[in-house]
Amino acid sequence: MLPSPFPVPPFANECKTYAKNSFGASFQHPFVLALADGSLDPKLFRFYQIQDAKYLESFSDACAILSTKVTDPEDKLWLIDAARMALVVEGQLHIGYGKTLGYDAKTIAETEPTPNNLAYQNHMVSAAMKGTVLEGFSAIAPCPWLYIELGQHLLREKGSIPEDHPYASWLKMYSDPGFNDYMTHLLARLEKYANLSDQATRQRAKIVFQQSCNYEWMFWEQAWTLQNWPSR
Known part of the structure; x- marks a missing residue:
């Protein structure tokens, strides 16, 4: 369990502790290690990026769905912004790498999600x-949380990111302290709805959180193995 770069309220900490093995497994996945040291095969990174773009469409959908279930206008606006950010802000990263690795919006649209990716979506x-709203927030929280902690952990490990690192843009994006504010707001809402929930709902939410952490590891794995459907 690494120190967090942003405040972690009590229920969020319960979720992370409950899922600590699943959450921590991503940090040691060979895809992540190769990405960090720059040795990752560009073919694998291209595969990952295209699948990630497909995943973010459903992340955006989940945020949009949640926005229709909350009644607090501030929560509604935050979720709408989160849905937009998943497609626009992170999409800029995909556009940049697409020019280098040879894919575009049409490629993404025509690519089928892998079994692991579709299951996560x-x-x-x-x-x-x-x-419940709490379960919805618990499902979406691990993705940005893990990426932000991973990005900042890799930055601490490396000290700095060389300009000639083949994946410098990815590493810089997720090590940006500006994302800490995003997570602070997300986890504050997770805490808010946990406090409004009974114990049974809180327990289901922790299970949902752990399942998302498992899917995060499986997402690295599907890219590392170039996963495809059995009939292909």
């Missing part, structure tokens, strides 16, 4: 649509 959207 369905998990998030299902939690947002069928679960």
